[in-house]
Amino acid sequence: MIVRRKILGVFFLLFFIYSVVSAQGPEYYKKRRDSLLAKLENAAALVPAAWEKDLETFRQSNNFYYLTGVEQPSLLLLLSPAARSPEILFLPARNLAEGNLSEAWTGAKLGPGAETEKKTGVARAVDRSAFEATFAYLAGKIDRLYFDYDPSPLEGPVSAGEVMLKKLRDRYPHLEILPLSRITDSLRTIKDSVEIATLQKAVDITCRSLEETIRALEPGMYEYEVEALIEYGFHRRGSQRPGFSSIVGSGPNSAILHYNSNRRKIEPGELVLMDVGAELDYYTADITRTVPANGKFSDRQREIYQLVLKAQAAAIEAVRPGVAWKEVLQAARKVIEEAGYGEYFIHSIGHYLGMDVHDVGSSQPLEPGMVITVEPGIYLTEESLGVRIEDDVLVTQDGCRVLSASLPKSVEEIEALMRSD
Ligand SMILES: [Mn+2]
The missing domain is CATH 3.90.230.10 (Creatinase/methionine aminopeptidase superfamily)
Structure with a gap:
């Protein structure tokens, strides 16, 4: 089975790349991001994709899907009219090598670059490692951040979203950080x-x-x-x-x-x-x-x-x-x-x-x-x-x-x- 998968790999890659983007065209989601951007003024919105959990079928977070139509974990969407590029999607680099983290095992993924920009319609798709520097630069120009995350239950482990929130608070104390739902709920209703x-x-x-x-x-x-x-x-x-x-x-x-x-x-x-x-x-x-x-x-x-x-x-x-x-x-x-x-x-x-x-x-x-x-x-x-x-x-x-x-x-x-x- 595993050997066979290698031979069929090319077909799988083509199919999966097609399937991680929604049936609606990129313009459909672009309009939604534009509606959100119109509400931001001197603020930014940071929307993480849902984090992948072991042994659970992946389901994208609703707000991320609403804004991109993309079903893939470990992504970040940053929107701000104050930024040089008002919309940026941060993605991990693709792993085409062999081994159990490669795409032959996980299915093809969207990666940074022009192909993803074309498929998703997001103006810029860059490597996830560029996030820190990009955000630090933007943070100097905004005073408020809308951030999308689910609080974890008190007795459960701390969610990845909370870890990120704490980092943002520590590093950018001048930013007022508010839940993204304040501006997306009325759109989604x-x-x-x-x-x-x-x-x-x-x-x-x-x-x-x-x-x-x-x-x-x-x-x-x-x-x-x-x-x-x-x-x-x-x-x-x-x-x-x-x-x-x-x-x-x-x-x-x-x-x-x-x-x-x-x-x-x-x-x-x-x-x-x-x-x-x-x-x-x-x-x-x-x-x-x-x-x-x-x-x-x-x-x-x-x-x-x-x-x-x-x-x-x-x-x-x-x-x-x-x-x-x-x-x-x-x-x-x-x-x-x-x-x-x-x-x-x-x-x-x-x-x-x-x-x-x-x-x-x-x-x-x-x-x-x-x-x-x-x-x-x-x-x-x-x-x-x-x-x-x-x-x-x-x-x-x-x-x-x-x-x-x-x-x-x-x-x-x-x-x-x-x-x-
Ligand atoms: Mn009911």
Whole structure:
């Protein structure tokens, strides 16, 4: 196998070089960097790529991907209108030699130079070793730095981003260092047509996979079997990974909000709650359906289900530009409270959706181009009965569009789907 790989090496190199850059052309990301540069004035933005972790499939950090479309670790993007070159990508030199750190083992990489500049559209692509000197020169001309990093948990090892942050603070005490999210979140909250199309595809993959799983679902299956069917459906339809840990909760587990051990055997007469989302090209869906294990809701299950459905319809009805989140919540809450179940609706109405399942965004009023989830629920722990219904909704100029509208949702639709083979 290893010997063979050497012969095929040339093909691998060509293929991988092509594959580390996104399907969108370089101009697409250039526009985003320009929007960011327009906000910087006397500041700079420093965006590290995600660091590679052992035994984990690499996933680029959202902000780095948002600004470059490049899926490769160990890179740094430096943006500043005050610099001689407003955008510079720092990359390690390519390793074409033999040995287990060479590209024959790791796959081809982008390196410093004109080829990367052409492929990524970033004005300058230089060797990573030039970063220190370049930044030191720039630091004399700016007073603020936006830096992108994830703080590590208190008990975990210090993240590479934190190490870098400390170095920057020690070396450049005059710089005010702020989180990059201060300027990227507002850009990422409003989705453009490419992002909306990608989200729609991720939603469609999720809908079709849920649909075929609901049809196949029956008592006696384990929750993890249901999870596997859903995720197999995701991959078969082109999704790279689930956007978050799939939740499949049956019976008592349907009433646990973030249950995701998915180990229980599904018994007849129970409800099965599935809260899942396929990720496609860094955008994830987030959809919940709750169905009866044996294909028919009991009277009590139907009663609670219809109530949640009514609350969700009221909330979706409220979604349009200018409306506050709390008004959307209130629309659902009113329906559930009037029926006497207010204390069992224990979470909020939804969240922004995008590159993160709980995507960036503030509590500002809704605007066209935002994508949100609408997900009321009622959880009756004593009855082992939990119902949540969640759809993905795009805010439009005059209201909203439910991206996941093609997935059966009414009692009749779900029962009909489970009858068909
Ligand atoms: Mn959600």
